[in-house]
Amino acid sequence: WEISFGQPPFMNYEHDYIFAIDIIDGIRPKIVSEIPLEYKSLMEQCWDANLLKRPDTNTLHNKIIEIKSYYQN
Template structure:
């Protein structure tokens, strides 16, 4: 849940949630699985709780996730931008897979 949803605002809350979903897809884990719900809500409201990004994460994925779950909604990309960036990352992966010697 985006922090501003708990504070009464609602801009780009879905982008925040999508960033967390990207983390779940990347790791196959549930964020904050071992935490009490009160601690989770407190961490989100204080903008001090984000799941740890694995060291092996591609830098472009890391940047996109961290921008999506930014405490500042103005830093979060629009879904149009998210889609464009995901398509570009996919095209890069496809071209690497098709490159000779891969």
């Protein structure tokens, strides 16, 4: 999310215990409709509550390069 929007998510939230619980409960930053679907999907995979379903850093890196390459051509 931060890569796409150029700023940290939840800048208007107090970063406290309640906010941490909200994140555990599934609060996520809003994704605007103009973002490429591939990138939206990748963000959502990274936010999966199940750690084992999240992409590892190599997969994440490769996917970002793939998406970037697609949109630069």
